[in-house]
Amino acid sequence: DAKTTQPTSMDCAEGRAANLPCNHSTISGNEYVYWYRQIHSQGPQYIIHGLKNNETNEMASLIITEDRKSSTLILPHATLRDTAVYYCIVRVARGSARQLTFGSGTQLTVLP
Amino acid sequence: GAVVSQHPSRVICKSGTSVKIECRSLDFQATTMFWYRQFPKQSLMLMATSNEGSKATYEQGVEKDKFLINHASLTLSTLTVTSAHPEDSSFYICSARFPTGAPGGSYNEQFFGPGTRLTVL
Numbered sequence: 001d002a003k004t005t006q007p008t009s010m011d012c013a014e015g016r017a018a019n020l021p022c023n024h025s026t027i028s029g030n031e032y033v034y035w036y037r038q039i040h041s042q043g044p045q046y047i048i049h050g051l052k053n054n055e056t057n058e059m060a061s062l063i064i065t066e067d068r069k070s071s072t073l074i075l076p077h078a079t080l081r082d083t084a085v086y087y088c089i090v091r092v093a094r095g096s097a098r099q100l101t102f103g104s105g106t107q108l109t110v111l112p
Numbered sequence: 113g114a115v116v117s118q119h120p121s122r123v124i125c126k127s128g129t130s131v132k133i134e135c136r137s138l139d140f141q142a143t144t145m146f147w148y149r150q151f152p153k154q155s156l157m158l159m160a161t162s163n164e165g166s167k168a169t170y171e172q173g174v175e176k177d178k179f180l181i182n183h184a185s186l187t188l189s190t191l192t193v194t195s196a197h198p199e200d201s202s203f204y205i206c207s208a209r210f211p212t213g214a215p216g217g218s219y220n221e222q223f224f225g226p227g228t229r230l231t232v233l
Contacts, residue, residue, distance in 0.1 A: 043116075043205050043224035044156070087155075099146050100207070100222060102156040 004088045009107040012082075018075040020106050022088030025069040030092055033064060034100070035073045037084040044087065044102075047073065078110045114140045116208045118225035125196055126233055133191045133228045135206030141186035142208035146222070147179075150203040162189045196232045204228045 005023040012018040024033065035047040048055055048062045050071070055062045061074040075082055087105040115138040125131050135145055143164045148156040160181050161169045168181035180192040189208075193200055207222040 038156075041203070041227065041229070043118075043207075043227050045224070046222075099158050099161060101158070102148075104155050 004090055004103050006086075006088055006103065006106045008104065009109070011109050011111055012075075012078045014080060014110050014112050015077055018078040018082065018108055018110070020073040020075075020086050020088075020108060021070065022073070023070045024088070024090045027068050027090050028092075031090045032092070033062065033068075033071050034089045034091065035060070035062065036087045036089065036100070036102075037082075038087065038105070039081075039084040047086075078108075080110050080112060082108065083110045084108060114138075114208070114210055114223045116206065116223045116225040118204075118206055118228050120228060121226060122229045122231075124231045124233065127197050128195055130192055130194045131196055131230060133193075133204055133206075133230075135189045135191070135208065135225050137187045137208040137223070140208070140210055142189075143186060143211065144209040145183060145189040146207045146209070147181060147189075147191050148205045148207070150205060150227075156205060159191075193230065196230070198232045201230055201232045204230060 032049050032051050034049040036044040037047055038044045048057055048060050050062045050064050052064055052068055062071060064071045085105040085107050087102050089100050117136045117138055119134045123131055145162040147159045149159050150156045158171050159174045162181045162183040164183045164186050170176045178194055183189040205224060205227040207224045209222050
């Protein structure tokens with residue numbers, strides 16, 4: 001699976017949009033970008049995934065650059081409960097039995 | 113979404129004892145489950161892949177005789193830490209792979225349990 005690079009930490013004001021970047025310059029054509037988050041002392045939670053088109057769900061939006069070498073996760077209106085470590089993971093498509101490889105992630109702190 | 117549970121959520125034991133952690137997929141059958149370990153302020157590290165009805169596959173550096181994994185049914189995998197020592201104290205997390213093509217499935221293939229905090233005194 002392609003390696004990802006994320007900033008170690010970020011702060012965001014409550015109510016503002018949180019934009020979390022991820023670089024994955026070695027991504028292959030059949031690899032998806034997944035985002036998970038882990039609130040302190042809990043198991044990871046799936047947020048969103050995408051291949052090359054931008055995606056949106058009830059939790060977040062995912063913007064993938066045209067060359068697919070980087071992406072941005074957007075939490076449109078961050079709340080205090082969004083404080084967590086956010087992991088960007090690149091892996092092959094659905095149906096693979098391969099595990100998720102977690103990097104160091106980005107610690108997002110939402111400030112009141 | 114699908115639910116994965118772990119039991120116990122927290123355990124404290126004496127050095128030298130064995131501890132069993134259960135991982136259950138509550139509303140789906142999982143042929144594959146994964147076990148991760150997370151030390152404080154570090155990321156999740158995969159320990160092993162558990163396949164129903166067959167031997168687990170361990171990652172390099174993980175002692176299979178110390179971390180016994182049993183996946184006897186499609187909804188249950190267990191991790192037993194044998195002769196636990198203080199350095200085994202960690203947060204153990206399992207995930208279960210949702211079967212491809214099953215009703216209710218999605219691209220979120222893996223669902224994670226809430227984790228088990230193990231403290232060895």
